Amino acid sequence: GSLTRRAQEHTRGTELAERAMEQSVDLARQLGAAIVGFVVEPDMPLPNVGTQPSAYQRQREQHEVATDTHAHAVLTRFGEMARAAGVGFSSRHIRSDRVDQAIADLAQELDCDMIVMTTHGRGAFGELLFGSHTKNVLAKSRVPLLVLR
Numbered sequence: 789g790s791l792t793r794r795a796q797e798h799t800r801g802t803e804l805a806e807r808a809m810e811q812s813v814d815l816a817r818q819l820g821a822a823i824v825g826f827v828v829e830p831d832m833p834l835p836n837v838g839t840q841p842s843a844y845q846r847q848r849e850q851h852e853v854a855t856d857t858h859a860h861a862v863l864t865r866f867g868e869m870a871r872a873a874g875v876g877f878s879s880r881h882i883r884s885d886r887v888d889q890a891i892a893d894l895a896q897e898l899d900c901d902m903i904v905m906t907t908h909g910r911g912a913f914g915e916l917l918f919g920s921h922t923k924n925v926l927a928k929s930r931v932p933l934l935v936l937r
Contacts, residue, residue, distance in 0.1 A: 804906050804936075804937075805862065805906065806865075807936070808904070808906040808936045809825075809865065809866045809869050810869065811904075811936055812866075812904050812936075813866075813869050813870050813873045813875055814873070815904070815934075816870070816873075816875045817873045817874065817875050821875070821876075821901065821902075822875065822876030822877065822878070823866070823870050823875055823876065823877050823878075824877075824878050824879065824880060824894070824898055824900065825862070825863045825866040825867065825870075825877065825878070825879040825880070826879070826880045826881070826890075826891065826894055827858075827859040827862055827863060827879075827880075827881045827882075828881075828882055828883075828884055828887045828890045828891065829855035829856075829858065829859055829881070829882070829883045829884075830855070830883070830884075830885055830887075831883050831884060831885045832847065832848045832851040832852070852883070855883060856881070859881040860881070863879040863881060866879070867879060880894060887921050888920075888921050888924030888925045888928055889924075889928060891903060891905070891921075891925050891929070892928040892929040892931075895929055895931045896929070896931070900931055901931070901932070902931060902933070902934055903925060903929065903931050903932070903933045903934070904933075904934045904936060905921070905922050905925060905933065905934070905935055905936070906935075906936045906937070907921075907922050907935055907936075907937055922935055
């Protein structure tokens, strides 16, 4: 059912993220580079017509706690892996529905040498060659982009 599918997607996403973190740390170690771990979590959708403001506020607060908790867990794990390999690490976390723009903006702000992104690359020719966030970052940034699957 739907719950099983979501659990499988979460597990695959977690495995992909873990692999991507390992590969990023290994690459940074080989290049003598540092890593900025960056997590962009989605904003809370706007309320439907008729939603009570107090109910929406509660949902918004729960969403913010859940996304902050997830980002913190991912970035803590990434930082631990980097430090264990002797790689410098810092992290950022924001909430935005403009994932691609947030990534491109931060890469420019920090004068990054490379952006490393992950994609599931599943079906329909790798989500028509990698997926919308990846394609949009490529279009919006002049920083080299390494895509991990």
